Structures are given as C-alpha cells and as structure tokens.
Amino acid sequence: MLREIQDLLAQLYGIAPSLDVRDYLVTDAALVNAWEGQGGRDVDEKLLVVQSPDAIELALFLEPRLLERLEAVNPLQSLDRDSLADFCLVLEGVSHFVYLTWNAAADRCVTRLELEMQAEVDKYVSARTLLNQPCRTVSADDLLSVLFDEPKFHDSLSVQELERYEHATRFASWYCRSLEARFAAGLPDDSMLKEIRTFYRLPQADKLSHIHSTAYG
Numbered sequence: 001m002l003r004e005i006q007d008l009l010a011q012l013y014g015i016a017p018s019l020d021v022r023d024y025l026v027t028d029a030a031l032v033n034a035w036e037g038q039g040g041r042d043v044d045e046k047l048l049v050v051q052s053p054d055a056i057e058l059a060l061f062l063e064p065r066l067l068e069r070l071e072a073v074n075p076l077q078s079l080d081r082d083s084l085a086d087f088c089l090v091l092e093g094v095s096h097f098v099y100l101t102w103n104a105a106a107d108r109c110v111t112r113l114e115l116e117m118q119a120e121v122d123k124y125v126s127a128r129t130l131l132n133q134p135c136r137t138v139s140a141d142d143l144l145s146v147l148f149d150e151p152k153f154h155d156s157l158s159v160q161e162l163e164r165y166e167h168a169t170r171f172a173s174w175y176c177r178s179l180e181a182r183f184a185a186g187l188p189d190d191s192m193l194k195e196i197r198t199f200y201r202l203p204q205a206d207k208l209s210h211i212h213s214t215a216y217g
Contacts, residue, residue: 001070002025002090004076008129009095012193019097021094027061036048045061047093060097062090070090076130081146099118117172120148120176124176128143132185174214
C-alpha cells in the first residue's frame with residue numbers, strides 16, 4: 001500500500017523517487033518514543049527527521065491499526081467517505097517522505113511549512129484522482145469541503161506549530177480551490193499535470209506568490 005501511494009505521487013508529479021518509503025517504515029510506538037524522548041506527541045503518523053551536517057536520518061511512523069484499516073479497504077481501488085480520513089493521514093506521511101527526500105537528493109532545503117502545505121495539496125490531487133471511479137461515494141464537489149472547511153489540529157501543538165499548520169492549510173486550500181475552478185473534473189489532464197508539477201518544483205516563496213496569483217489574479 002505505501003509503495004503504491006508513493007508511486008501515485010511520483011506519477012502525478014513526474015518524479016522518480018530514489019528511496020522506497022517501505023524501507024523507512026516504523027510501526028513500534030515504543031521505539032519512536034525512545035527515539036524522541038520527552039516532548040514527542042502521541043499521534044498515528046509522523047515523519048522523524050534527524051539532520052547532521054552531512055546526512056539526514058529518517059523514519060516514517062504509522063500506527064499499525066491505521067495501516068490495517070487501510071489495507072482492508074484498499075482506497076487506491078475504492079476510495080470512499082469512510083476511508084478518506086485514514087487515506088489522507090497515511091498519504092500525509094508518504095508525502096512528507098517523498099517531498100523531503102526528493103528535494104534532499106537535489107541538495108535543496110525545505111521548510112516545515114512547505115512540507116505541510118505540499119502534503120495538503122497532495123491529499124486533494126490524489127483523492128481527486130482516485131475519486132474518478134464508478135464506486136466513489138464522495139463527489140469531487142464535496143472533496144474541498146471535507147479537506148479544508150473544518151480542519152482539525154492536534155491539541156498538543158504549540159502556538160507556533162498551530163500557526164504553521166493553519167497557514168499551510170489555508171494556503172493549500174486557496175491553491176486547491178483554484179485548481180478545482182480552472183480544470184475540469186476527472187483525471188488530471190495534461191494542462192493540470194503541467195500546473196501541479198510546476199508548483200511542486202517551486203521554492204516556498206515562489207509557491208506562495210503563485211498561490212496568491214492563481215487565487216486572486
């Protein structure tokens with residue numbers, strides 16, 4: 001499942017990930033807690049990053065029951081309203097992994113705001129693609145509302161962290177709503193793929209400028 005989600009993102013953005021996310025999966029919460037020490041949040045998904053001057057150590061934690069639920073329904077074949085939340089949570093972790101490692105391979109730094117913002121865009125683009133199936137139970141019109149109208153954030157976030165998540169969600173919402181307005185429903189056509197692939201490759205400042213121009217231009 002994780003590799004298939006990674007492949008979906010790679011196909012959408014026209015990239016070739018050099019690492020397999022499955023090789024970095026951790027499902028043992030006790031191990032994660034020992035690695036993080038005090039201050040770690042009890043969540044079902046998190047990308048653990050330890051950076052040194054010449055290397056980055058990564059691990060993607062996903063709660064085992066979350067993976068079991070998703071494997072049981074296979075949202076890549078039949079994404080529906082019941083599986084959307086679990087799908088988006090797992091996709092968020094894979095998105096962080098893919099975006100961070102893809103940029104690191106090109107010796108580019110990314111901010112936490114970029115990671116969160118791109119993950120929100122990835123949720124919309126991926127879910128919109130998968131909802132182009134006869135068995136869908138979430139309409140494309142409802143997707144933006146489900147993803148962005150009432151975002152929920154973890155209670156333990158600091159003021160600074162909460163502000164970052166709110167900004168990332170707001171910017172992603174503006175951009176995704178502009179995509180919905182500009183491109184016809186259904187599988188992404190060539191023009192939409194060109195747009196999202198260009199956006200994916202922009203640095204943070206240019207991403208924010210592009211969002212403002214597409215949302216208000």
